[in-house]
Amino acid sequence: MDEIKENSTFKGIAERLTLGVTRILENMPGVADVRFAEKEPAEKRSLLSWEQKNSCILPEDLRDFYLTTDGFTLNWSVKLDNECVPLGCMTINSVSRLCPLLQPVSLFSLPNAPSLVDLDWEENSAESGTGEAPAAPHFDSRSRIFELDSCGGNGKVCLVYKNCNPGVVAQQSEIWFLDRSLSWHFLTANFSSYYRLMITHLGLPEWRYAFTPYGPSPQAKQWASLYQPLTFRGELSLADPAGDSHLNKLDPVKAFRGKPKVPIPKKKQPAQCSIGSIVKSQGGTGKHTVAKR
DSSP states (O other), X not given: OHHHHHHHHHHHHHHHHTTTHHXXXXXXXXXXXXXXXXXXXXXXXXXXXXXXXXXXXXXXXXXXXXXXXXXXXXXXXXXXXXXXXXXXXXXXXXXXXXXXXXXXXXXXXXXXXXXXGGGGOOTTSOSSOOSSSOOOOOSSTTOEEEEEEOGGGTOEEEEEEXXXXXXXOBOOOEEEEEOTTSOEEEEXXXXXXXXXXXXXXXXXXXXXXXXXXXXXXXXXXXXXXXXXXXXXXXXXXXXOTTSXXXXXXXXXXXXXXXXXXXXXXXXXXXXXXXXXXXXXXXXXXXXXXXXXX
């Protein structure tokens, strides 16, 4: 009886924590092997230790999340030719794995070794964001960046503290996406919004690239149109109100229409030749008639 109560309690917590996405995935055609990893809540002392070590205050929503579960992992697969192929993955690193993106320089490293800080050498880089998007983070000491999700090697989702000063505790944070070209893309202003965004996109491959100017790969778009048609169409309409910016504007009627055939003018023979041929033909027929008589 106690085991049954514990299982039902865990299912209730998992249902609330995943916002019911596990049940939605299990009812989708072709989806199999939906796995949600159960994790214990993080201890308060580990959160305080992280804040003191990194001179940053965890946002309230992220702190509450870690006090509920120390990290988040949900994976699901699809059946292709009777084989389960991993497809969706939702991950939030635990407190112990919430590490700085830029590790401290080792004593054994070369003095002139290249690093991500070298990308901030441009003095003309925008310090303040435009009216549509905030300013991008920096790889130097002006920003403190921590990895929330490695995205399976397709980039990194980071907890970013901007406008930092040495010796001053940072408090304001945002969620940013660092793609494979080391370009920054703003996702959300707080962790709760990013968490709902992750659940909404079902952890599909490259879903964060929908918030970049170039978008996900064609294969990722196919998966999104299959398992996330409403959100996928909405993102296309946000990218282009006409909804056809990613499509080749090709008119098949014009493309496959043949060229009009130009009629070739027939050469007219001279009038004398035509008259002579008529006379010859008449003479020939007259000879044949005389022979018959």
